[in-house]
Amino acid sequence: MALLVPLAAVAVGCGGGDGDGGKDDGGGGSGSSKPVADSKDAGPGGGVLAELKGANGVVVTISSAVRDGGGFVTVQGTVTNRGKAVFDALEWRSKETGVKSRSAISGASLVDDRSKKRYLVLRDTDGECLCTTGLTNIKPDESRPLFAQFPAPPSDVTAIGFQIPTMPAVRVRLSG
Numbered sequence: 001m002a003l004l005v006p007l008a009a010v011a012v013g014c015g016g017g018d019g020d021g022g023k024d025d026g027g028g029g030s031g032s033s034k035p036v037a038d039s040k041d042a043g044p045g046g047g048v049l050a051e052l053k054g055a056n057g058v059v060v061t062i063s064s065a066v067r068d069g070g071g072f073v074t075v076q077g078t079v080t081n082r083g084k085a086v087f088d089a090l091e092w093r094s095k096e097t098g099v100k101s102r103s104a105i106s107g108a109s110l111v112d113d114r115s116k117k118r119y120l121v122l123r124d125t126d127g128e129c130l131c132t133t134g135l136t137n138i139k140p141d142e143s144r145p146l147f148a149q150f151p152a153p154p155s156d157v158t159a160i161g162f163q164i165p166t167m168p169a170v171r172v173r174l175s176g
Helices: 004-014
Strands: 032-035 050-053 058-067 072-081 109-112 117-120 143-151 159-163 170-173
Touching: 050 170, 058 159, 058 170, 117 143
Parallel strands: none
Antiparallel strands: 032 050, 050 058, 058 072, 072 143, 109 117, 109 159, 159 170
């Protein structure tokens, strides 16, 4: 855990405003998003915070976005292939050079519209993302859990944008 704190500082420093208020869909992918962030019952053990719908029947359901006491936010959910072909999440990887994580959601980000700041997925000391890996060969009608850990925005931020490359952004309410 002590090794993650310096990484969090670096990731926050890398999060620059892109000037679009977080409305970029992360790569021009077609799809839709369905935020349900206002549900007080949503979150851990309580349902769905948001749903991202991508091309070819791929759906990401966000079940929690929890701020912990250590200054991190962990987003958890499920990716489901509702399409007819096998899905590989290769386009969801980070475009950063030198990043080792492959077939992951390492390209996901949180966007604070108010401060125009983007929070990138945290990395461990080996450069691997603190996120789900191995999202390849997802067969039709198959679901897999996913998670990503980010530096936390300021404590007065209660809802934040969540983006995965090629999918529209959604707004999720932070708990914790």
